[in-house]
Amino acid sequence: MNAIELLKADHEKVRRLLGELTDTTSRAEKTRTQLLEKIRIELDAHTTIEEEIFYPAFREAGGKSDDEEMYFEALEEHRAAGDLVLPDLLATDVTSEKFGGRAKVLKELIEHHAGEEEKEMFPRARELLGREQLEALGMRMEERKQELLAAGPAMMEQLKKQLSTQGPAPRSLQ
Numbered sequence: 001m002n003a004i005e006l007l008k009a010d011h012e013k014v015r016r017l018l019g020e021l022t023d024t025t026s027r028a029e030k031t032r033t034q035l036l037e038k039i040r041i042e043l044d045a046h047t048t049i050e051e052e053i054f055y056p057a058f059r060e061a062g063g064k065s066d067d068e069e070m071y072f073e074a075l076e077e078h079r080a081a082g083d084l085v086l087p088d089l090l091a092t093d094v095t096s097e098k099f100g101g102r103a104k105v106l107k108e109l110i111e112h113h114a115g116e117e118e119k120e121m122f123p124r125a126r127e128l129l130g131r132e133q134l135e136a137l138g139m140r141m142e143e144r145k146q147e148l149l150a151a152g153p154a155m156m157e158q159l160k161k162q163l164s165t166q167g168p169a170p171r172s173l174q
Ligand SMILES: [Fe+2]
Pocket: 047, 050, 074, 078, 113, 117
């Protein structure tokens, strides 16, 4: 799989998981918890391979100010999803009314971001990076992704421990 095919396949998977999550109700405690864990691991692996491998290759090959703009906007969207919206959702009681709204905001943010990558960044990357480079990047990304996915459940345990030693979540997140 070349780099773009791999990233698109990830997008499809995360879109599907987020669709399932936003279709649940506050009674589906177990399903919500399981889906959320899968989404967190997938999103984390996906944004990491983009930031470590794909985006730097894109930036290096690009040269126009539009390419730089696209690069920085993408990073900010990762930050909004991964550092702000997702941690909020992880700290929200899955049986609460707020959870559904927050899950929807995450879904909208990811859909917007993945849509922009697919419509703007990936076509431009195809122009900038040749077939061979896209294949080579895809292989490196696949390898790195497997490593990250294998580490995912252990990281989740660590996060849960951190959250439990920090005491209850702030009121706004309950
Ligand atoms: Fe991205």
